[in-house]
Amino acid sequence: MATTKLPLAAVVMLIALLLFLPKNSFAACSIPHQLTNGQVADATAVMDDVNAVAACADAAVVPTGTPQAGAVTVFTGPNSITSGDLTGDVTTSGGTATSLSPTGVTPGTYNNASVTVDSKGRVTAVSSGAGVTSFTKYTVAQGGDAFIDVPLAADGGFAYHVFIKGVPSANAGIGFRISSDNGATFYSGSGDYKWGTTGSDSYVNISAGSTVGSGRETLIDFTLAGMNVVATDRFDLTGGVFSILSSGTPINGHIGGTANAVGSNNFNAFRIFALAGTMDGFAVYVGRLY
Incomplete structure (x- = not known):
């Protein structure tokens, strides 16, 4: 069978690229045939040289370990690679x-x-600022209720910002009562905690002096503070009532004082209730101040 002869010019470029790249690119490779300019190249000799260069390249980088498909390529030495993982923040x-x-x-x-x-x-630490109030919403337990009960913080927090929003079911006042047994019962008798030091009321009429119209939007906004650590302590309410028929009517009442038959104990719940009618459509928003 006749030997196929290839012009030297057809392959010299490939060999030249492999032989004359900078020496620090890879180690020198030995090839079996030296081809010179003007020589008619034999295909077998050319292929021997190409195969020798390919084998040299294969030997230059050796896989180590058991590389995983799709993993990150890591050089473990000048002539060896394996798979590995990125470390650090990423x-x-x-x-x-x-x-x-x-x-x-x-x-x-x-x-x-x-x-x-x-x-x-990157954010490494964050906290809410002091004095910021996060409000919790409370609503009537079921339709037709005449009250909303609100528990207070178990750790003795004693100042709260309170909003009441809704539409009264009748032209009636909105009352405020307190509890010292986590809302199981609320002081309501004539001998219980009273409004100030006189009278027989055991609640504060927080809409006193205001005309809260039936079917009219009403907003009550007040601050609640005080603990009855001793019998003379009081729960104070200061704020205002805003409705269609009134604007900013002051609230300045308190429960507690000296004229009561209930021993000292921390208040831990309060009740907002309708002095008549129901509390349907009302909501109470409470935020602890300190």
């Missing part, structure tokens, strides 16, 4: 998907936040 685990390391900050919404940022711009 990591991988046996693949190319990256994961950002947590900063330790709890996800959430922070009001009036105090924030600590590291040199990489």
